[in-house]
Amino acid sequence: MNYITFLIKSALFNFSRNKGRTFLTSLGILIGVMSVVLLTAAGLGLKKYIQTQFESIGTNTLRVIPGTAIRNGQFQGGPSSIGTIRFDEKDLRTLTRIRSLENVAPVFTKNGKASYGKETKFADIYATTSDIFPVLNFTPQYGKLFTRSDSIKSSKIAVIGPKLAENLYGNAKDAVGKNLKFENLNYRIVGVTQSKGGGGFGGPDLDSLIFVPYRSAFSFNPDKKFLTLAVKVKQGQSIPRVKKEITEALLRRYEEDDFSVFEPTEILSALNSIFGTLNIALVAIAAISLVVGGIGIMNIMYVTVTEKIKEIGIRRAIGARKTDILYQFLIESVILSLFGGLLGLILSFIIVFFVQSVFPAYIDLPTVVIALGVSTGIGVIFGVFPAKKAADLTPIDAIRYE
Template sequence: MKNLIFIFRSAIDDFSRNKLRTFLTSLGILIGVFAVVVLIALGLGLKKYISDQFEAMGKNSLFLVPGRVLSGGSFTGGVSSIAGRFDDRDLQTLKKINNVIGVAPLAFKSTKIKGLLKEDFGDIMFSSETFSDIMGLEVDRGRFFDKSDVSKKAKVVVVGSKIAEDYYGSDEGAIGKKITIDDVKFTIIGVTKSKGGGGMGGFDYDSYLFAPYTTGFIFNPDKKFFRLSVKVENENYVSQVKEDIKKEFLKRHKDEEFSIVEPTELMSAITSIFSVLNLILVAIAAISLLVGG
């Protein structure tokens, strides 16, 4: 007990003699720990946001992407020998598989966009009428394009809330207006509900435009898609549908040319990544305390 009191008094005396060093050391520890706590909190917030995005899509969705995307629960960077894209034959194949109730192809274009208040470069997604349902994308004003728009190759577009605000001043101001995409005029028929941040796959849907994939062939003459999204009738059928899709696609593609991914698999991989990051941050905090002490 006397030794403990002696050590405590010695520490107090040392602090008193070296006030500046003590202050700077304490400040360094506080800043370091605070930074780590903030980073962990931000990471948990991002994880929750991503989790909410997956929940919005539901457990009865599947995604076909080029190359090897997941391997052993981790992300990989495989590149497909089919230039990373699918075609209409793949789309029609999916529609014929039992228990598939919706298929949404996806193509992209980054191009010049001109509205009432602004002209700038932006991104447009071309898909089918089922895209909003599969991806959990809600329309705040107007409507999403329908099957008729797709079959007629209608020059209609749904814009993200940020696009409506930046190019037309408000959601109301955008509905019914013309917007020029790469010198082609489209009519705005809907504005999506703000999702904030990045959506599934890292996309900031608030800053995107959405149009029928058939209309998009104007800009996409090779008629290729970089992703195919599938809606299954019931989550109990997901595993069987996944096997059926793989069986059919192997008739046209090699195994390494495509991946069939469930949202739960992606969420599991993301959770693993965040767990590792949290461990690293905790280790950094521990080292800071050890060095400072």
């Protein structure tokens, strides 16, 4: 029996004799650690989710939107952020003339009812051109994508996402050649895209989109305007330079505050910074419960010290130094706190395991290390005052205590 195992054994015995009290005390730390770990896991999951969403869209692309909502990778508010202009076919031609651009796709989006027979689903329609496919990095899984000439004609043909196809036709493969009704327009499906994964939680569900030639959809876009111009930059071109080219081309017609040119990854970093800040705030609030848990430990440790005054006296009489007594009670409070932290961590893992079927939350190694480290730290910080009180008892007062 060496010194440390001896101290641990002393502490564990105390817990086994006061099971209820031990559990209730560590419950405070359990709840604190669990809320911090779960919020961190949610934050990590959200970050990962956003990342995969944007990665699936592809790189080397730019978006042109009205207003100044995104500037220098940050979201901006204010009256100019939404923008008053809408792009039209003239702008489309302007951008198409820029040589460094591989593809220019105008996009008008609308959410509406897509139906086949009795099946109805809400879906986003992209009224666009065939250029949208390379920009968004979409490839056909079944059938084919519509072509440039289809885009110019107002052909009533559509390419849909595999999830929507499955929902409406039972099987993604069966959708090709079938009719699709979107609001009051009838389309014939020519292709189904490859799955992109993701979807849900307010993000764009890339597997449930409907792509149609924009001229076929003017009935719900009577102004013939576009909300977005999505472009793909040619290989080897510098993105900032291309951005400048686009801006200069559009400035001939619009004011600087009328539109923004940005990379989708700028939204990613903007979203990440917003959610990151939000997450830090939430974790900080949750950390308050850790402090409350620590106070609970301190309280119980004072009780324990009082209960053990006689024992402290005996130990001092047979040679324990002040530091020996200090360590004895510090170890006890650290074990108590660490026990709560471990339980909280285990519960968090269980909860995250079940949540993962709907949300990609996860607990990483730094979170585990920090959770255990913080639990230990709380044990030390809130245990040190009771332990100091125990150590500072004079041997004679302690041993005479009844």
